[in-house]
Amino acid sequence: MSSKPGRVNPTVKAAIHQLVIIIFVVIWLIPIYAMVINGLKSNVAVYTTPVLIPPSSPTIEPFQAVWSSLSRPLLNSLILVLPVAFIATFLGSMAAYFFYMLSNSFSRVSSFVSNFLFSLISLATFIPYQATLIPLTKLIADMGLLNTYWGLAFAFFIFYMPTGALLMSIFITAIPPRIIEAARLDRGSDWRIFYKLVFPLSLPGFISTLIFNIIETWNNFFIPLMLTTTPNMRLIPVTVQSFTGGYATLYNETFAAAFIASMVPLGIFIFLGRYFIRGLIALGTGGKGV
Amino acid sequence: MVNVMAKGITKIYKSRRKEVVALDNVNIDIHSGESFGILGPSGAGKTTFMRIIAGLDIPTQGELYFNDELVATSNKLVVPPEDRNIGMVFQTWALYPNMTAYDNIAFPLRSLRMSKDEERKRINEVSEILGIAHVLNHYPRELSGGQQQRVALARALVKNPSILLLDEPFSNLDARIRDSARALVRRIQNELKITTITVSHDPADIFSIAERAGVIVHGKLVQVDKPSAIYSSPVTVEVARLIGDLVELNGRVEESNNKIYAVVDDFTFPINKVAANNVRLGIRLEDLKISDEVSLGDEWVFVGRARVKVSSYSSGLFRVTVVPPSNDNTEIVVMVDRPFDVGREVNLFVKSGKVLVFP
């Protein structure tokens, strides 16, 4: 095949293609690059060298400086987020199974109920949760659960259990319906069909949902901001905020703090990113591909 | 055992402005312990009918009774599928992919809460009969098509169902093992006397398994009878085509010597009296013969001289296509036990009384 005149050489084309992508990728990486290199700069260096220039003499001094105030929140987040995300996802999956059965039964009532519940869990997933600020704070306070793990867990469940149900509803539809029908004819009880068939068969979907919930719960800034006041109960994203003063006053520890706060979700993203992506896709369509 | 009665069952699927009538006023009484076959072309509504019997779908109209007990009525499930005691083999088997063959077969038994020993005994028994005892600890993906089909059958049988539903049970099998699978199902059905409904578009399944059969075309149940009776006197040409190979011809009705004939080019086929002037003829392949002889005895009637156009071979017989000398396009296929040379003239015979006539 001889290349026609006027046609760009394919190698050149491919190189330009790559170059354009790389330019965007580099721009997109600037913040994380800044976070990493500036976390290793000394006090003076942070203020005097440009943010994008790596430190001439790297130091872990900032990490040591923030560690004492971040270790407890980090621990709090770990203790709270993993079990909360797991329970929310698991209980949500059970509900997803119920919704599946409901939308496949034939009575008019059940299709109405299923639409209603589906709208409700979608609302809980997507609502600006800050809008529930006053009643939520009041509810948790009335239960005497302000500044406790239980109070935070309870509040997280309100939003992330429906998220789990919504995502799992989508993943469950990937199971061939005949299999579930066969199990019904075999007189499997709902619980048995769920934990013998639906749960194992949608395990990849469950992991995606779990990871999505872990990352979302971990990064939730507002709910812990409202429901905790004592330093001992702080979660990590809120604590990070204390490394900035009002009106854009900058502190050199910001980077190290941001790095510590992002470690866990970034680590999960790096190692289990494809599950996170599948969770996001399911949030949209349950679509295939990617 | 259970008798299944459908009264005026109609199923309409509505989807995006489009309506599909999958079943249209189906009435049938399937006797207790009977092996019933349902034959129909693709998309006729066979699976839909099966799903309604199983309770996995509901009729838009009509009623379904098991032993005179109403189980489903217009848009309403009276008895849910799990309470109908149905064993079903799905068109795609629907084995549980995350369980071994043993656990697949055990699944319905676990719901019955029987002892482990009893369970093991029943599973061994049924897998002995079906010849899958040696693959019980394999996962479905590790089994051959035939083994998967038998595991699905074992899972359906092990719970002693009152009704056995088989949806195209042999369509995914090699032709080689299909016959033994058919024989197996027939034998088990015979022994256990379970009311069995087998759906297929392959008449061979129906002949080998069903005592009685119904034919569904475009959602309508058009004929119910013994398979052999449907074969020899189908109500329409579609039914005739469905249940066996057929030579189809268009003929002009003529009368001579007080006898009625259908004339197709140079051929004259003896038929019974009909009102129409033009008819459609259907003749089973085994009811046609070609020969060099002038007469083949009383059973066979001479139709006319024919020329051999194509001669080919299929499963033990020679397949000869002949045409009338005056028209090269009126092709008639005849099965014979020896080859005939292309271009020769032969005598064409039809078995007396075997010409099917459709208006």
Next chain:
Amino acid sequence: MRIQGLLMAIPTIFFSFLLLYLVIWNLYFSFTNWSLLNPHPSFVGFQTYASLLYMEYFSISLSHSILLSVGTVVFGNLLGLLFASLLYFLGNEKMRSIYLSLLIYPLSISMAANSLIWLWLFNIHIGINWLLRLLHLPVPLWLSSPSTEFPSLMVVVIWAYAGLSLIFYLAAFMGVDKSLIEAARIDRANPLRILFRVLLPNSMNGFIVSSALLFLFSFRIFSPPYLLSGGPTNIFLQTSVVYMYYLFTTEYFAQASAVATIITAIATAVVIPYALYGIKRWMKHE
């Protein structure tokens, strides 16, 4: 048997109804005059809503929220589409997934942490302006000037969320029948033609999903405006959510509830149709 299934769903149903309760609670108190000055609220009908209309902050913050959401939808979609096309036509599967990760990683980091880093990057002396100056490009004042403050916020949000759009377009493209693309390739159609004639017409779902999610996610964004502005009172960055938080901290409870109800209503208007006519339909489709 149905009972057992229902029992399994009880926890989720309980928490979902609790959410409904919180929403209705807001609605109820938005019709009262509850505040620091009125600790014993009484029913005042639409008066609280009416009073909001006279508050400059309310309309400004609402318009900020809407501007931010619409801006994110428009630019997020454009960038997402561009990225998805660039990645789709990349022959190499492995490279594609690496680039994909590098472009969507901001989704996994807390917005609070992101905002802090961007605060530094927006520093007019040593932030990205240092680089822009080196390259002889114009240097905006970012957060230091009222006119560029809001666009700066937009940059952060779009940087963070363009990946969402990328994922959905890429998923939609991947879902397009390969043979269609191959047929077009054989006809020597160039990638742009394939994009506009084959991929885009088949990516309606991608567009709907990406727009709905970009809208919903940016509408509820809190920490970037809160942290970039240094507090809830900076009028140039105040969004509805921040304004509501401000009303709450100053104990204008009824007004905060009214703002919360308006926010919820706007989100609901997007969520319910999306859930019932989008997600639920697509679920049945498979």
